[in-house]
Amino acid sequence: MNETQEQPPEPTRQPEPSQPAGRRPDERLEQLQRRLAQFAAARGWEPYHTPKNLAVALSVEAAELVEIFQWLTPEESARVMEKPESAHRVADEVADVLAYLLQFCEVLGVDVLDALAAKIERNEIRFPVPGTPTPNRHSSE
Incomplete structure (x- = not known):
């Protein structure tokens, strides 16, 4: 079918979780990291999974995600x-970005959830809610 023809919207299906509900997100993340490591090991890819190569691959996959949105208006983006084809492309690229990020963190020993929590805390201090006192200022300022 031509891309310019209107297609009826189809509901976006979410894949079934690969593990039982009720597991902590960090357990699921660890499980996914193990699966990625096993996938690479089974194919003999570990020698290529250097921090540099993984950072480059992560950048390429992020660029592929950006490419989907490149010429869209803010409203279209x-x-x-809403469109199954573009939804599938976005989900695939998000998965690729996350896969390379998790592999990168695994190789360097970065706990991605701890790193994110620490970064959010630093940003909360660095960018306080307007009108709230900051810990670095005295009440007389």
Whole structure:
């Protein structure tokens, strides 16, 4: 079918979780990291999974995600998940970005959840909510 022809919207299906509900997110993340490591090991890819190579691959996959949105208006980009084809492309690229990020963190020993939590805390201090006192200022300022 031609891309310019209107297609009836199909509901976006979410894949079934690969593990039982009720597991902590960090357990699921660890499980996914193990699966990625096993996938690479089974194919003999570990020698290529250096921090540099993984950072480059992560950048390439992020660029592929950006490419989906490159010429869309802000309004079109907000509706990208409404069309099954573009929703699938976005989900695939998000998965690729996350896969390389998790592999990168695994190789360097970075706990991605701890790193994110620490970064959020630093940003909360660095960028306080307007009108709230900051810990670095005295009440007389």
